[in-house]
Amino acid sequence: MIRGKFITLEGIEGAGKSTIAAALANALQARGISVRQTREPGGTPLAERLRQLVLHRGEESLSAEAETLLMFAARAIHLDNLVRPALERGEWVICDRFTDATRAYQGGGRGVDAALIEQLAVSVHRGLEPDLTVLLDLPVTIGLERARARRQAQGESVIDRFESETVQFFERVRARYLEIARRDSQRCQIIDASADPDSVRAAAMSALQRLGS
Known part of the structure; x- marks a missing residue:
């Protein structure tokens, strides 16, 4: 049997990853391709329990290194x-x-030390890498405002450990995402997620052509 393709979606809060994931899944299913949608951290019952430990504040502090190890435990x-x-x-x-x-x-x-992250990635991935990564990039202020509006519309009053971070934190996250995508341009496709929804969706569909679909 031919191995399926592994597509990952990345971006800061408010980038619209879940919307694009659904659009890609629908497009592929319309072509007769069987698709599984999932998320990280999470995706399985036990990994979802680890997600709760990572995202929600408890009585104990969580160091950056401990957070990283929990992420990779859930990923494994x-x-x-x-x-x-x-x-x-x-x-x-x-x-x-x-x-x-x-x-x-x-x-x-x-x-967190990049060498530690890469060491964990090698151990957990065991050779598995995404066939395509779509980076939905947009200015931090726009992304955070979108995330705030979404929480308000859904009646969510509790924000998680990442949503409560500073603008400066997300600027560092965005910069690292762009660095990764530009360094690995064969795998990664950067899309302007601040554009109108139809344009973002069309760009994501176009990215599928990298996989011959």
């Missing part, structure tokens, strides 16, 4: 129990965030 569970099996069945997997998010948020945002 997710890859072993969902992503790899789906790809081996020939399904395409669309994942909202993957290791580039750890490189950007924990590495760029929190200053």
Whole structure:
């Protein structure tokens, strides 16, 4: 059986990753391709429990290194129990965030040593890398305002550990994302997520051509 394709979506808060993930999934399914949509951290019951530990403040402090290790623990569970099996069945997997998010948020945002992140990535990935990464890029102020408006519209009163970070934190995250995408331009496609929704969707569909779809 032909292995499926692994597509990851990246970007700061408010970039519209979930919207584009759904649009890509619908387009691929319309072509007769079996698609699994998932997210990180999370994607499986146990990985979702780790997600809650990472995102929501508890009684104990969480260091940047501990946060990174939890991310990779959730990722290992997710890859072993969902992503790899789906790809081996020939399904395409669309994942909202993957290791580039750890490189950007924990590495760029929190200053975790890049060598540690790459060492963990090698161990957890075991050779599996995305076939395509779509980076939805937009100015930090626009992204944060969109995220705030979304929470308000959905009646969410609690913000997570990342949503409560400073503008400066997200500027570092965005800069690291762009650095990653420009360095690995064969895998990554940068899309202007501040454009109108139809233009963003069209650009994402065009990115699929990199995979012959």
